[in-house]
């Protein structure tokens with residue numbers, strides 16, 4: 001299927017919302033639909049469109065995969081409760097860590113996450129609830145990157161030849177597939193979502209696993225989760241497109257309490273970008289970089305080195321894997 005992009009400049013938000021809610025109502029008919037809310041702008045918009053179209057025929061879940069940022073499940077559930085949308089938390093932590101055990105290859109990691117998410121977690125939920133449709137927030141850039149062979153985005157299925165009905169037992173509806181992130185943000189505003197949602201920096205589907213080089217274990221996720229919290233606290237005021245912390249696989253010799261410590265390395269990235277297609281590292285003040293290094297090495301156990309990425313996308317990409 002050839003997907004036609006709707007450029008943000010020519011997007012008519014009101015009629016887009018009307019058209020998409022109409023399409024969802026018509027497609028789902030008398031059946032039930034299910035969708036996963038991660039807290040990002042794409043899944044938030046899909047949740048609101050789905051809820052508008054289907055009301056209580058839509059079951060929204062937050063999949064607690066163990067690789068999200070600190071406090072994320074509670075934050076997301078609270079926010080949507082305030083908007084009148086009920087969200088169930090599904091605990092799938094063990095499944096995700098089991099599936100990621102021993103994997104170091106980036107594409108294999110992405111594949112494992114896709115498999116657990118769509119086949120195991122959603123396959124099971126769909127069977128239990130009797131839902132026939134999954135609504136999800138795939139956008140135009142996700143398709144483009146996957147087809148171009150840059151990265152397999154966790155939510156690309158059909159374009160990779162996956163027949164979801166046959167393989168997982170449900171059809172997928174993707175109302176945002178023609179939009180870039182900037183267009184999705186406009187629709188979020190149009191749906192009355194709060195600024196904390198429509199201006200939220202992007203966060204990848206494979207979550208913190210996209211920021212761990214090498215094996216993803218609970219211990220290594222805890223390290224990158226801690227570093228992420230510090231980076232977000234220190235850089236949210238910059239207005240940058242996205243900022244993140246990456247845990248490296250290689251260790252380096254450092255010094256702690258006057259003794260040698262063969263420790264961990266964290267890489268910080270902070271991006272200026274319009275739509276994630278290309279990006280440049282933000283020219284952060286040196287004092288801010290020093291503060292990040294001091295906090296990360298002081299607060300995260302085992303980290304002895306902090307670096308800042310100064311490479312543009314391309315040839316870098318925004319996430320590490």
Ligand code: XMP
Nearest residue numbers: 151153154202203204205206276317318319
């Ligand atoms: P990259 O790392 O490819 O990221 O330069 C481009 C943008 O996409 C986000 N990203 C993802 N989003 N599923 C998503 O929904 C994914 O698998 C995925 N991988 C990367 C990334 O955070 C950036 O904004």
